[in-house]
Amino acid sequence: RIVYVNGAFVAEAEATISVFDRGFLMADGVYEVTSVLDGRLVDFAGHMARLERSLAELEMAAPAGREELESIHRELLARNGVTEGLVYMQVTRGAADRDFLYPDGAAPSLVLFTQSKPLIDTxxxxxxxxxxxxxxxxxxxxxxxxxxxxxxxxxxxxxxxxxxxxxxxxxxxxxxxxxxxxxxxxxxxxxxxxxxxxxxxxxxxxxxxxxxxxxxxxxxxxxxxxxxxxxxxxxxxxxxxxxxxxxxxxxxxxxxxxxxxxxxxxxxxxxxxxxxxxxxxx
Ligand code: PMP
Missing domain, CATH: 3.20.10.10 (D-amino Acid Aminotransferase, subunit A, domain 2)
Known part of the structure; x- marks a missing residue:
């Protein structure tokens, strides 16, 4: 399976995230799960709007704009040949020395992966x-x-x-x-x-x-x-x-x-x- 991590499409075994990532240390991150039918995204605009709201509530920077996030979704679906299943997208505040206060200027981490599975006939x-x-x-x-x-x-x-x-x-x-x-x-x-x-x-x-x-x-x-x-x-x-x-x-x-x-x-x-x-x- 190919996954997306901070700008790169890589084999899942090659993907890495810092041990100082605040998603890992503090659950300082948000996510969305979008379903895929016939290789297409269901209610993608709704998921993007909610992601933006979650980020705003936590004063977290967006890792990319809507169009770029959409094209990452599509490319990952294509690379993994997913026709029915899910795309998981996670944004964390990024890596910084451990502190309860939000760090200044940490670059958000962006991770996406797909899961192929039947959704309609279950x-x-x-x-x-x-x-x-x-x-x-x-x-x-x-x-x-x-x-x-x-x-x-x-x-x-x-x-x-x-x-x-x-x-x-x-x-x-x-x-x-x-x-x-x-x-x-x-x-x-x-x-x-x-x-x-x-x-x-x-x-x-x-x-x-x-x-x-x-x-x-x-x-x-x-x-x-x-x-x-x-x-x-x-x-x-x-x-x-x-x-x-x-x-x-x-x-x-x-x-x-x-x-x-x-x-x-x-x-x-x-x-x-x-x-x-x-x-x-x-
Ligand atoms: N409530 C909780 C606690 C959830 O985790 C989910 C799944 N994301 C939902 C409701 C349903 O939300 P959605 O229809 O956007 O998947």
Whole structure:
């Protein structure tokens, strides 16, 4: 596999980053994951806009402009022959002697790699996910897409140890989001409910697209927090992310939703989202 590191396309075994890189020492870095369908990028403009916002919130310099980042994405896809999968892009504040204060004038580090994998036909989408419920122990700026992923990593390990697929996290009695996705329920009277945007959750690019498509399909949407009790009593549930699109959730903390199979709203939204992504990918 060819990866991109600070200006060069190199074999992954040849790629190097300084041990003083603040991404490595302090998780002082942000990232984006863009899905690839038919060799094209899905919602690239949205991912770039969020990257710029994450960088601005952390007063971190951009490593390159939008056009250059886009051409690096395309070249890496071409070099690795990726038609379906993901592009991971990470920007860190760069290398500097270890200090809590941001260094003056460090050059940001830019790393990209690709992953080839099926995104449309996946067993999890067909079967639906079973989720456990955990306290949300992450920091208070989850709207910034930083590389500090140890809390969600621990949560996924706990889900695996329990024989389940993922975890929904709860803060002050309300669901924030999944470990790497935004969380939704569909009420018995057909409303799609997902938590409103704030510092408590990542502003999902897929969330924005799915809500837009749901509105266009005349579905009712309520952006507000919901509890696990409300979710367990809901008609259905699902999650969204760039890598999983829309995935049904069929069980929450041991309680099956409906008949325990993917619900019609989640299945329809997945279909609508995938066909729109195939059409609009660039
Ligand atoms: N929340 C969290 C915590 C995530 O890690 C992700 C995946 N990046 C999402 C939500 C979904 O965001 P997106 O649709 O932009 O992938």
């Amino acid at each position: 067993p999890a989408a067909a079967r639906g996910l079973k989720v456990i419920v955990l306290d949300d122990i992450r920091w208070g700026r989850r709207d910034i897409k930083t590389v500090q992923l140890l809390a969600p990593s621990m949560a996924k390990m706990a889900a695996k140890a329990a024989g389940k697929d993922d975890a929904w996290m709860v803060e002050d009695g309300f669901v924030t989001e999944g470990t790497s996705n935004n969380a939704y329920i569909v009420t018995r009277d057909g409303a799609i409910v997902t938590r409103d945007l704030s510092h408590s959750i990542l502003h999902g690019i897929t969330r924005a697209a799915v809500l837009r498509l749901a509105r266009e399909a005349q579905m009712r949407i309520e952006e507000r927090p919901f509890t696990i009790a409300e979710a367990q009593d809901a008609a259905e549930a699902f999650v969204t992310s760039a890598s999983s699109f829309v995935q049904p959730v069929v069980e929450i903390d041991g309680t099956a939703l409906g008949d325990g199979t993917p619900g019609p709203v989640a299945r329809r939204l997945r279909e609508i989202y995938v066909s729109e992504a195939l059409k609009s990918a660039v």
